[in-house]
Amino acid sequence: MLRLSKEYSPEELARIIDICMKALRSKDAYTFAHSERVGKFAEQIATAMDLDDEDLSVCRVLGRLHDIGKLFVPSSILKKPASLSEQEWEVMRKHSEDNVRILSCMSFVEKHMEVVESLHERFDGTGYPNHLEGCQIPVLARILAVADSYDAMTSDRPYRKAQSLEYVYGELLDGRGKQFCPEVVDKALNLLERQMKKPYVVVTAQIKKLVENAVPTPLPSLAFVKRAA
DSSP states (O other): OOOBOSOOOHHHHHHHHHHHHHHHHHHOHHHHHHHHHHHHHHHHHHHHTTOOHHHHHHHHHHHHHTTGGGGGSOHHHHTOSSOOOHHHHHHHHTHHHHHHHHHTTBHHHHTTHHHHHTTTOOTTSOOSSSOOOGGGSOHHHHHHHHHHHHHHHTSOBTTBOOOOHHHHHHHHHHTBTTTBOHHHHHHHHHHHHHHTSSOEEEOOHHHHHHHHHHOSSOOOOOSEEEOOO
């Protein structure tokens, strides 16, 4: 397999990434645009977490390239205008293996391969391929997982419309400590609050149940309520 083993200048690196992204855009315009947005949001989260400049750059690059393995997913599955069957999901999940196969050829990604291999892990250990949990998952992979899910939920798909920011806020909060790293979720929610112009508290089913058990007065049936000033 071809290995890009030399050290590249920033200009050469940018050209290589652009070639990869052009190939992805030719395969599927949605995946291309999604990957660009994931890179930008991951970098914003990493900035909010006060990570160093190298980590910010890696977040941006790996965010852009995190779905490059989908070049090998059949278009009939990648562009299917409906939910995938379990057999189709099995094919789709293999793109993570192709991510590793493609990106391991690039020397500038080599020392970050642990991040690439961990993009589909979950904070509670129920992800794949290695069932890592908590801080076993590299912090950059934890950031990319939140950025990836955020953009997937806020994007139009053939089988559903984009979700509202309030809905996405609730889903990220509900996944805090389960699918997602709590620290990363907190930083992402702060960024979302700025987009929503005013702060919100999302009342998830779990939180609502706890509060209702603690007080006799039931909560109003709102998806979210304004935080007290």
